Amino acid sequence: MWALCLAALLIISITHWVYRWRNPRCHGKLPPGSMGLPLLGETLQFFTPNTSSDIPPFIKKRMKRYGPIFRTNLVGRPVIISTDPDLNYFVFQQEGNLFQSWYPDTFTEIFGKQNVGSLHGVMYKYLKNMVLHLFGPENLKKMIPEVEQAALSRLQQWSYQDITELKDATASMIFDLTAKKLISYDSNKSSENLRENFVAFIQGLISFPLDIPGTAYHKCLQGRKNAMRMLKNMLQERRAESRKQPVDFFDYVLEELKKEGTILTEGIALDLMFVLLFASFETTSLAITLAMKFLSDHPLVLKQLTEEHEMIIKQREIADSGLTWKEYKSMTFTFQFINETVRLANIVPGIFRKAVREINFKGYTIPAGWAVMVCPPAVHLNPAKYEDPVAFNPWRWEGVEVSSASKHFMAFGGGMRFCVGTDFTKVQMAVFLHCLVTKYRWEAIKGGDIVRTPGLQFPNGFHVKIMEKDTRNRKQHYIAADA
Numbered sequence: 001m002w003a004l005c006l007a008a009l010l011i012i013s014i015t016h017w018v019y020r021w022r023n024p025r026c027h028g029k030l031p032p033g034s035m036g037l038p039l040l041g042e043t044l045q046f047f048t049p050n051t052s053s054d055i056p057p058f059i060k061k062r063m064k065r066y067g068p069i070f071r072t073n074l075v076g077r078p079v080i081i082s083t084d085p086d087l088n089y090f091v092f093q094q095e096g097n098l099f100q101s102w103y104p105d106t107f108t109e110i111f112g113k114q115n116v117g118s119l120h121g122v123m124y125k126y127l128k129n130m131v132l133h134l135f136g137p138e139n140l141k142k143m144i145p146e147v148e149q150a151a152l153s154r155l156q157q158w159s160y161q162d163i164t165e166l167k168d169a170t171a172s173m174i175f176d177l178t179a180k181k182l183i184s185y186d187s188n189k190s191s192e193n194l195r196e197n198f199v200a201f202i203q204g205l206i207s208f209p210l211d212i213p214g215t216a217y218h219k220c221l222q223g224r225k226n227a228m229r230m231l232k233n234m235l236q237e238r239r240a241e242s243r244k245q246p247v248d249f250f251d252y253v254l255e256e257l258k259k260e261g262t263i264l265t266e267g268i269a270l271d272l273m274f275v276l277l278f279a280s281f282e283t284t285s286l287a288i289t290l291a292m293k294f295l296s297d298h299p300l301v302l303k304q305l306t307e308e309h310e311m312i313i314k315q316r317e318i319a320d321s322g323l324t325w326k327e328y329k330s331m332t333f334t335f336q337f338i339n340e341t342v343r344l345a346n347i348v349p350g351i352f353r354k355a356v357r358e359i360n361f362k363g364y365t366i367p368a369g370w371a372v373m374v375c376p377p378a379v380h381l382n383p384a385k386y387e388d389p390v391a392f393n394p395w396r397w398e399g400v401e402v403s404s405a406s407k408h409f410m411a412f413g414g415g416m417r418f419c420v421g422t423d424f425t426k427v428q429m430a431v432f433l434h435c436l437v438t439k440y441r442w443e444a445i446k447g448g449d450i451v452r453t454p455g456l457q458f459p460n461g462f463h464v465k466i467m468e469k470d471t472r473n474r475k476q477h478y479i480a481a482d483a
Helices: 003-023 057-066 085-093 105-111 121-133 137-159 166-183 193-205 216-239 249-258 266-298 299-314 325-329 332-345 376-380 422-439
Strands: 069-074 075-083 097-099 351-355 358-362 365-366 371-372 441-444 451-452 456-459 463-468
Touching: 057 069, 057 376, 057 456, 069 451, 075 085, 085 371, 105 266, 121 137, 121 193, 121 249, 121 266, 137 325, 137 463, 166 193, 166 249, 166 266, 166 422, 193 216, 216 249, 216 266, 249 266, 266 299, 266 332, 266 422, 266 441, 299 422, 332 422, 351 456, 358 463, 422 441
Parallel strands: 075 371
Antiparallel strands: 069 075, 097 351, 351 371, 358 365, 441 463, 451 456
16 A cells, blocks of 8 residues: 555655646746757757758747747756847847856866856956957967968978868867967977867767767767876976067966966966967867868869959069068958858857846746857848858858948857957958968869757868969969869
8 A cells, every 4th residue: 555655755756846847837828849858858869960051950840830939948957048139139138147158067077167158257358358368469469370281281281182171171270370379389399289288179079978988979079088187287387488578368368367366277278278279279260271172163263263363462562572461461352251251150059148037038037047049050041131041152241331230140149258369260261261272272182061969060072172273374373172
């Protein structure tokens, strides 16, 4: 009898728990949606790879069923997913008031509990100003010759190869350049390969969070652990050195750590360095790879881009004098091309925030403590804003000024957390494209299928043959592409 009562009580408790999981308490009206399976939620469906260039199926299916704002549960956390431009804009504008930056615990474990994305208020503003010291306009002007030299050197190196796997090659180029500016790292002089640890980290970044040896997530955590160990050792070595003038960002960080009453800690500084190295090389190399694939697929775009850059050289007194800041700022069509590339790249699959208190918006209630995921792919592929949204069309940006995020363009984030490295990314892309189209041509050997998980685009196996142009005959500059 007692056994039956206990069994009945257990069944009732489980039934009530499942009901509460599927129907969370709310003082108002929750957005429609499904909370998925208990504990798991809809995590597995969310991480399903997407082989199209369209909105990820997880998002698109639920937009069709529930509308632009819906609820779900990811890795055990209730989340409101927004594909609504007005709610997205509201979330960004109200950060620090109604919302604060937030990412799932698995992301925090990967990037560090004190990473810049998880910090708020005074500390976040302090770190942002530190990064602007490196990537501000005045420093970028000085960087252009270095970026140009790095691009020319790698392109020449690739031209000697029978075939180049573009994503890995560009990642190596940008990592070496960024690591040099940040920490004076030279892979040729180091006993350990710092980039290899970041590669291991990236391969498991968008994976199911199962920390068991052999899983991609475990390799990701190990990659971070090894990279952080190397960065900490470099910091200790730098402390032992005596420099009168700062040479790189590490020196600047050390100066900040030495200041009396500083709010910067060694842990925060190392997490910042880790995030900067990751963000600068992985996202930019992906964008450059996609840019070259788009050029391979669209000869008319390549033609206009080449004409713009050859005109820059033609207007110089000395043809090989090197790019200037003024020339960079004159690249009108190049910036249109970059905007269209990052719009379709959708490098950031989701931007997370957390509701500080209960919020009402368009008849729905967002409970306090719930996460909100702004979905850039749905914004960038919205047919109501972009005609034929999956088509690559740089001319759609003609006459459009894009200086920051808007309701319909958030490739670099939005609000107070608009990416401080945006201009650095654009400089690297524009300078690389200048060197590429004026001095080289290429053939696409393998097409590079697009795979997204759940919003990142990875051009798999995009191999090219880079060849130096015969600059004596500028008419022979168009590519022979086998895309």
